[in-house]
Amino acid sequence: WIAPMIRNVGALLVRGFRPRDIYTQYMARYTSPTQGKDGTSHFGDLEKRHVVSPISMLGDLIPVMTGVAMAGRYLGQNIVSMTWIGDGGSSTGAFHEGMNLAASQKAPFICVIENNQWAYSTPVNRQVPLRDLADRARAYGIPSYIVDGNDALAVYRTTREAVDRCRAGEGPVIIEAKTMRMRGHAQHDPAEYVPKEMFAYWKERDPLERFEKHLNENNLWDAKSRKAIEERIDRELVADLEEAENAPFPPAELAEQGVYCEGCHTIAPKWNRAIEEVSPPRSSAASEWKVSEYGGFEAKPDARYEALNAAAETIEVETPGALDGGNGSARARKSAASKSGGANSGNGKPSASTVKKSAKTSKVAAALPGRKGRR
Amino acid sequence: WIAPMIRNVGALLVRGFRPRDIYTQYMARYTSPTQGKDGTSHFGDLEKRHVVSPISMLGDLIPVMTGVAMAGRYLGQNIVSMTWIGDGGSSTGAFHEGMNLAASQKAPFICVIENNQWAYSTPVNRQVPLRDLADRARAYGIPSYIVDGNDALAVYRTTREAVDRCRAGEGPVIIEAKTMRMRGHAQHDPAEYVPKEMFAYWKERDPLERFEKHLNENNLWDAKSRKAIEERIDRELVADLEEAENAPFPPAELAEQGVYCEGCHTIAPKWNRAIEEVSPPRSSAASEWKVSEYGGFEAKPDARYEALNAAAETIEVETPGALDGGNGSARARKSAASKSGGANSGNGKPSASTVKKSAKTSKVAAALPGRKGRR
Amino acid sequence: MPTAKKPGNGNGKAPAAAQAGGEVTFLEAIRQGLIEEMDRDPSVVMIGEDIGVYGGAFKVSAGLLERFGWERIIDTPISETAIIGAAVGMAYQGLRPVAEMQFIDFISCCFNQITNFVAKSHYRWNAPVPMVIRGPSGGGVHGGPFHSQNPEMYFAHTPGLKVVYPSTAYDAKGLLKSAIRDNNPVLFFEHKFLYRRIKETLPAEDYTVPLGKAATRREGRDLTIVSYAAMAHSSLEAAAALAKEGIEAEVIDLRTLLPLDREAIINSVKKTNKLLVVHEDTRTGGIAGEIAAVVFEEAFDDLDAPVRRVTSLDTPVPYSPPLEERFLPNTAKIVEAARELAKY
Amino acid sequence: MPTAKKPGNGNGKAPAAAQAGGEVTFLEAIRQGLIEEMDRDPSVVMIGEDIGVYGGAFKVSAGLLERFGWERIIDTPISETAIIGAAVGMAYQGLRPVAEMQFIDFISCCFNQITNFVAKSHYRWNAPVPMVIRGPSGGGVHGGPFHSQNPEMYFAHTPGLKVVYPSTAYDAKGLLKSAIRDNNPVLFFEHKFLYRRIKETLPAEDYTVPLGKAATRREGRDLTIVSYAAMAHSSLEAAAALAKEGIEAEVIDLRTLLPLDREAIINSVKKTNKLLVVHEDTRTGGIAGEIAAVVFEEAFDDLDAPVRRVTSLDTPVPYSPPLEERFLPNTAKIVEAARELAKY
Ligand SMILES: Cc1ncc(C[n+]2csc(CCOP(=O)(O)OP(=O)(O)O)c2C)c(N)n1
Ligand SMILES: Cc1ncc(C[n+]2csc(CCOP(=O)(O)OP(=O)(O)O)c2C)c(N)n1
Numbered sequence A, B: 001w002i003a004p005m006i007r008n009v010g011a012l013l014v015r016g017f018r019p020r021d022i023y024t025q026y027m028a029r030y031t032s033p034t035q036g037k038d039g040t041s042h043f044g045d046l047e048k049r050h051v052v053s054p055i056s057m058l059g060d061l062i063p064v065m066t067g068v069a070m071a072g073r074y075l076g077q078n079i080v081s082m083t084w085i086g087d088g089g090s091s092t093g094a095f096h097e098g099m100n101l102a103a104s105q106k107a108p109f110i111c112v113i114e115n116n117q118w119a120y121s122t123p124v125n126r127q128v129p130l131r132d133l134a135d136r137a138r139a140y141g142i143p144s145y146i147v148d149g150n151d152a153l154a155v156y157r158t159t160r161e162a163v164d165r166c167r168a169g170e171g172p173v174i175i176e177a178k179t180m181r182m183r184g185h186a187q188h189d190p191a192e193y194v195p196k197e198m199f200a201y202w203k204e205r206d207p208l209e210r211f212e213k214h215l216n217e218n219n220l221w222d223a224k225s226r227k228a229i230e231e232r233i234d235r236e237l238v239a240d241l242e243e244a245e246n247a248p249f250p251p252a253e254l255a256e257q258g259v260y261c262e263g264c265h266t267i268a269p270k271w272n273r274a275i276e277e278v279s280p281p282r283s284s285a286a287s288e289w290k291v292s293e294y295g296g297f298e299a300k301p302d303a304r305y306e307a308l309n310a311a312a313e314t315i316e317v318e319t320p321g322a323l324d325g326g327n328g329s330a331r332a333r334k335s336a337a338s339k340s341g342g343a344n345s346g347n348g349k350p351s352a353s354t355v356k357k358s359a360k361t362s363k364v365a366a367a368l369p370g371r372k373g374r375r
Numbered sequence C, D: 001m002p003t004a005k006k007p008g009n010g011n012g013k014a015p016a017a018a019q020a021g022g023e024v025t026f027l028e029a030i031r032q033g034l035i036e037e038m039d040r041d042p043s044v045v046m047i048g049e050d051i052g053v054y055g056g057a058f059k060v061s062a063g064l065l066e067r068f069g070w071e072r073i074i075d076t077p078i079s080e081t082a083i084i085g086a087a088v089g090m091a092y093q094g095l096r097p098v099a100e101m102q103f104i105d106f107i108s109c110c111f112n113q114i115t116n117f118v119a120k121s122h123y124r125w126n127a128p129v130p131m132v133i134r135g136p137s138g139g140g141v142h143g144g145p146f147h148s149q150n151p152e153m154y155f156a157h158t159p160g161l162k163v164v165y166p167s168t169a170y171d172a173k174g175l176l177k178s179a180i181r182d183n184n185p186v187l188f189f190e191h192k193f194l195y196r197r198i199k200e201t202l203p204a205e206d207y208t209v210p211l212g213k214a215a216t217r218r219e220g221r222d223l224t225i226v227s228y229a230a231m232a233h234s235s236l237e238a239a240a241a242l243a244k245e246g247i248e249a250e251v252i253d254l255r256t257l258l259p260l261d262r263e264a265i266i267n268s269v270k271k272t273n274k275l276l277v278v279h280e281d282t283r284t285g286g287i288a289g290e291i292a293a294v295v296f297e298e299a300f301d302d303l304d305a306p307v308r309r310v311t312s313l314d315t316p317v318p319y320s321p322p323l324e325e326r327f328l329p330n331t332a333k334i335v336e337a338a339r340e341l342a343k344y
């Protein structure tokens, strides 16, 4: 289950929405996913694509997707839920409450902090005195990754690893993807507040160019197949745009409809687990707290915690498929002995991927996982 | 400026409120600080005692006291503001937004997390998978302390140090004080959910007994002076309670009064700075962002940051006046080379205190300070 | 690893399992409703603060953890926004979460999630949010400004929500069941003054009370008193007193504030030609205004007198007993207003 | 350390310093009000998101950073609760903060701070909170459900706050100055449809417009139209159209919703004997209901017809133009309702 924010239109396409859906949404047409009731990327599909619509209020999706993940576990679905938040959005109360609940619930939930250096006109260093927004994770005792957000493969692998962790029941993960917003906040904004040198710095790290270079160097496409792809995309965009432009606006009466669900939906959770399992006697109902230590000041930290806290060392691991090699596609944060974090990345097993030829060294590691969860 | 929460009635007494104020508040009398309009510890005094009243909604005071601190700086007052929050209250959105703003503003603000192991019936390990709630500070790039909350002197010294940091302009600080709520959440709650062994564990660490022991061992009082103190307190309590019990309830008409301030207050900030200084040309108005680095993934962490992150080592420092000696009155968190944190605590200069005789070793250190603030 | 025995019934009052029906308090009726719905439908789960081991601040969920287990009785950190957010996510998965506010006053902390995420979801993108948000509301127990609020109008003014505020044990149980089974988000206010003060004998069998329908609690011809929650009781007391003076008041208990049962109000006004609205919520912007507008729209010609209202003062809820008494409506104030209206 | 030049006037429209008075837009009048108050009183500071270097999402504070510096124009993280909380703290210190919501819709995120901390402070413990919370509100610009809201009734229903919603540039500036100088928390809604669409010539000298006083925008004898903000303009247009049909509507612009100028409404109703209330806020629980109740209380015998209302639909604000047009009141809808009322 995913819930893309407004910058994550790509994720909608990956989940099977078409450019026409996006065009018609922005153009407020009757044929849009929301029939013109809402605009921009505010749409989704609960039934088939498992995409939750965002709302404008930043941070709100984080507890919501935590709830999706909790329900998934309850229903036995073995799913992972994921959403994105901006560097700026990580300052909201909803972000904090949602991540904290996810951590306390060990929910299979991934939050990608898309650190594009700016929140509207405000640079990261004015939002919070942190170099790495991944450090937000430390407030919840959960692991985090930092990844070069302009390295498509590194992002893929890191996310893949996070998904695996979640599936393995290890609880939520924050991924900070470092990137740059290369234009204004939106069309109206010339972004004159961004130092020119900063744009230049990031232009050199253009993720498209880098991915193209990778495809070129590894002979994963050639001029001909590239042209074919580009032409197919162009054709689709042109056709969809035309379709959208010719699509009708909704009839005015629609404005009055749909405030309530009055029998228009049949609500049924998708059980993937015997219903008898969820309640006692087959589910746990020990109605008492387990308090394994008393929180005393001088209490000896348990060994596991010690190890995790010991040192912030960096380990080098083999991650096939990263773009820029040893120059650091994913900077290590903290890696000591996380059962699945450091270890998993350390075993160097290439995970399934369409890009198999490059096998360069990059730094990938998981940060300080939380203490053992309560379940 | 302080804003005590409901558990911090002691702070009210220190600031000059009398037991009668507390009694009359709870007993809803006309002579109470709020004339019966609000109850419990919901009162304060902006003018003289600089005490801000809490409200029931947990977390709300944190941005408020941040604002008090910001205004204090603006007015040239050189003040520090402080409030408390429970372990449970640190999960609120208001906590996050307030701490984050304080960090981004480098506000002279101290937040004491009074970790008493329970939020109503919920143990800390069910609220968030953290051993140390001081780790909340890591999300804001600000320093934190962990202190034995049952060691009165250690708490004093730690707070004193935090106040000094704030006064020196180093920004906000979180202090986690580890303690235990020895009874139910309130009178109605028998706290049967708390393991008996946990009470026993903490009973052994009774802060009153420990402080008494300290006073005894260092001959800071004797049977006679102790008795005198206790008698004075008893007398005052009895007298104030009687006064409160005999105090009248407010007249019903009062209910209708005071929704608005209609000329009843003259509002004037206390300037301690030339008014001309606050606006350009005498104040800075460079209307541009300083972006010292571009947030790139592979950017070299600056040396300072490296040093701070390097290792979580513990240093032992001399702090006179701690109760339990080397057994750890304030556990170190992180100390590497923070200009004022580790260093300050490291220089071992005893700060002014009425308790001068003990000079034992305890672990006191400041954690990872944030990067250089924007000012 | 030592553990503490769960008290289950905390103060020794609430049994671990529900007996359907029987003579029960308002609180116990709600508890029965929760248990029966959770028994009936595994997609019903509860989420809130201190609702599991402790059984809730008012013990509404006492014994439910033993009966339904950790996965269905979800204790959270102190994070109202996360509670509502997570409930939305669960609802999107087809579950029917019941979220508890420890006191309804704290609903202010998740106002954004409720009014923007929850309320607009179905209209905006056709995603239903079957969930219930419930909690102890209202004053009269000297709870002070933050433990006595009546926030119903904030939500009755928000399209997409339903707002329920029952006054009897029978209704509380029946409306709660309807709310849980409804495909829309329902705010369910439980007047804490009623929790242990009223008792009724409930049917043993499953029953529901429909949302959106008011109840006529007493018939009368001289004037109509419209009210809800604790004030429905004061209104009935007032009607009894008025009857002694020969004034026959019809008493309508709204039960649901949104959608409002306009028909019930209008029909009664057509009969009595006079209307008094009583609410414990503060005056300005309370539901009496909305009802006044509705009466203008549908029954102006039937009126023999202006619509009147007896409400709380336009102030925060004061703590001290004499102040709170002045603040709140009560039987005497209702009688007085009704008497004047009858004379008009 | 490279820096980027501040555009100051972003899109090149707003000058760095204000000229008092002159012919200005609604937006520029607000900006002038801010500048003049900040010039006059160093205890006035601004706090909000992107208000400094960028000059605010709508450029209301363009140039203010250059004029007043970092300490007085405070850019914050995306944290509405912290913005309001910090403003309270500053107000407790005797400052007069003006807090900006980037869009008023986000005020939902600090609803708790406003309704519980801010609104109750003076009543509870005698601590005044002199602050202004302002932001772009209202629809008609195809902003969709989260950039078009009219949340005024949430706050008009909260004792302790004042709520202002001006319709002219003159008023916007004069009311903002009064709001800043007031010792109470004032919510100041700025209808974004008006920002750049209306222009007026303002006096060069300092002036204020008192809070709590409505303005009669047009005199008439046949009926009264009460409205505010953008709908005051539609009401005036409707009155002009009605005049051509021989119907003389009196148009009252509330300007302040809380405290409500009951006197102005009642006096006009006593004259015209008919009342139409127009608001862009959604219908159920909108201010028309409160006004209906007030008219019942004070002018029932003067009424020749029921109080009517023209309002937005009870739905979220839809995005698509034909839907939003159906949703919103407009001149034609007002004319139609007024015509019927005149005939009654
Ligand atoms: C709660 C809330 N406050 C304010 C806004 C207005 N707003 C929209 S986008 C934005 C900046 C977002 O920055 P960031 O989170 O970094 O995301 P980015 O646009 O950089 O992807 C702001 C302030 C909002 N949408 N929600
Ligand atoms: C926002 C909010 N939600 C819920 C409550 C109800 N409540 C009052 S005290 C409390 C527990 C507080 O625990 P903690 O913060 O650890 O403080 P302690 O009582 O242990 O000192 C709760 C849940 C509240 N006051 N505020």
Ligand SMILES: [Mg+2]
Binding pocket: A086, A087, A088, A114, A115, A116, A117, A118, A119, A120, A181
């Ligand atoms: Mg950003």
Ligand SMILES: [Mg+2]
Binding pocket: B086, B087, B088, B114, B115, B116, B117, B118, B119, B120, B181
């Ligand atoms: Mg606690």
